[in-house]
Amino acid sequence: MSKKLIVFIIVAGLVVGIVGGSLSAKKAEANLLDNILNFLKESPFKKQEAPVFQPSPSEPPKEIPLYKPVIDYEEAVIKAVETAAPSVVSIVVTKDLPKIENCPYDPFGDLPPEFRRFFGGGFEFYMPCERGTEKREIGGGSGFIVSEDGLILTNKHVVLDEKADYTVLTNNGEKYSARVLARDPIQDLAIIKIEAKELKPARLGNSEAIKLGQTAIAIGNALGEFRNTVSVGVISGLARDIIASGGGFVERIEGVIQTDAAINQGNSGGPLLDLKGKVIGINTAIVSGAQNIGFAIPINQAKRAIESVKKTGRIKIAYLGIRYMMINEEIAKKQNLAVQYGALVRGTEEGPGVIPGSPAERAGIQTEDVILEINGEKLNEGKILGLVLQKYDIGGTITLTVKRGDKTITLRATLEERPSL
Numbered sequence: 001m002s003k004k005l006i007v008f009i010i011v012a013g014l015v016v017g018i019v020g021g022s023l024s025a026k027k028a029e030a031n032l033l034d035n036i037l038n039f040l041k042e043s044p045f046k047k048q049e050a051p052v053f054q055p056s057p058s059e060p061p062k063e064i065p066l067y068k069p070v071i072d073y074e075e076a077v078i079k080a081v082e083t084a085a086p087s088v089v090s091i092v093v094t095k096d097l098p099k100i101e102n103c104p105y106d107p108f109g110d111l112p113p114e115f116r117r118f119f120g121g122g123f124e125f126y127m128p129c130e131r132g133t134e135k136r137e138i139g140g141g142s143g144f145i146v147s148e149d150g151l152i153l154t155n156k157h158v159v160l161d162e163k164a165d166y167t168v169l170t171n172n173g174e175k176y177s178a179r180v181l182a183r184d185p186i187q188d189l190a191i192i193k194i195e196a197k198e199l200k201p202a203r204l205g206n207s208e209a210i211k212l213g214q215t216a217i218a219i220g221n222a223l224g225e226f227r228n229t230v231s232v233g234v235i236s237g238l239a240r241d242i243i244a245s246g247g248g249f250v251e252r253i254e255g256v257i258q259t260d261a262a263i264n265q266g267n268s269g270g271p272l273l274d275l276k277g278k279v280i281g282i283n284t285a286i287v288s289g290a291q292n293i294g295f296a297i298p299i300n301q302a303k304r305a306i307e308s309v310k311k312t313g314r315i316k317i318a319y320l321g322i323r324y325m326m327i328n329e330e331i332a333k334k335q336n337l338a339v340q341y342g343a344l345v346r347g348t349e350e351g352p353g354v355i356p357g358s359p360a361e362r363a364g365i366q367t368e369d370v371i372l373e374i375n376g377e378k379l380n381e382g383k384i385l386g387l388v389l390q391k392y393d394i395g396g397t398i399t400l401t402v403k404r405g406d407k408t409i410t411l412r413a414t415l416e417e418r419p420s421l
Helices: 003-042 068-087 113-119 299-312 329-335 359-363 385-389
Strands: 088-105 125-145 151-154 165-169 175-183 190-194 215-222 226-246 249-259 271-273 279-286 294-298 324-326 343-345 370-374 397-404 407-414
Touching: 068 088, 068 125, 068 215, 068 226, 068 271, 088 151, 088 215, 125 215, 151 299, 165 190, 175 299, 190 299, 215 249, 215 279, 249 279, 249 385, 279 299, 294 299, 359 407, 370 385
Parallel strands: none
Antiparallel strands: 088 125, 088 165, 125 151, 151 190, 165 175, 175 190, 215 226, 215 271, 226 249, 249 294, 271 279, 279 294, 324 343, 343 370, 370 397, 397 407
16 A cells, blocks of 8 residues: 555545544534523423413403402492482472563553543553462472381471471382471471371481491482482581571571581481481581581480470470570680580570579579589580570489589579470
8 A cells, every 4th residue: 555545545534533623522512502492491490471362352351359348338329329218218398489470551541531541542551469379389498207107307497387398208208298296496397297007117226336537328309300319428426506597497406417528408307317227317407608517416306306396296304494605615705604515505596594583493493503513424525504494304303413603503404395486
């Protein structure tokens, strides 16, 4: 074998080895890269893209569920309205009023005949004249049933006109003539009666247990037109004193509930409810020109009137016989008083502080006395003297703690029935 052939074989072998090794290395390198890429694809550390929700064209979009307390609250309001609505009535006030028409008249009729001919003829003159009477609707309000046999509680100012006729429209559309049984002498309350049986009385709550901020629901005959109108708000004030007026009616009302539930004209006499559908107040007044400031008489003030009518046919009120002003910190400072609570006995333009011949006079109460307590119950802006007295029966004896000058004394008074106004 020649020397050149041996060299060629060795070189060829080396080349083949180098190329083969290179090809094997490249193949191994390719396999390694593939393995790394496959690992990264399946790696848990890979960033996951959020799936895109694409509803089917036939599938409606899903509604976002309400927060459960919202559902519970709405259901409570609806249930309260459904419970009370059958007991709420509308009251229509009608009255016989003169029927006015345009009647022809002769303005020269009083002249002597010899002068009338100078004014010619062919002229027609008319003037308003009265031709009989006609029954017309003059007002309206609301109320609610308090007994199965047709007793209805409303506001006194709704049925104030003794010459008017009153018609009750119940929730189921029945129509009844109503007669006024009693008008409360000191509160804006009245009780009327319809001849009906098996009615559904409203459930009465406890107005002394209500709290600021709790839900209040008003139902009534808004504007005398929209029956069973419902509005929702909160209790925004307690133990307010107001002067209510309108339609010839002016009265001071003590201890009322303030609410921002919308109370419109025609809502007067309707119930103010809690979330259980129980009556906690009787809607009675609004602040003219304000936004959602209304007032309701606490139902506890009406309970004794209802029972009095059921037993006696009229409202009887326990009577002490004084005129007074409730004391608070501001009044005590202005009046230079020694105490910051109680009822200051003082006369007004209407009369003296102690009414002659009254139980107060017989008990020895004097003008400028401060009545601090009744039977141990402290009097303040939340415990007004007139409202505390309503807890006691006519003929009952009460013990009064009185501040007179620098002394504190105890007096006893026997309550009588309030005389008719």
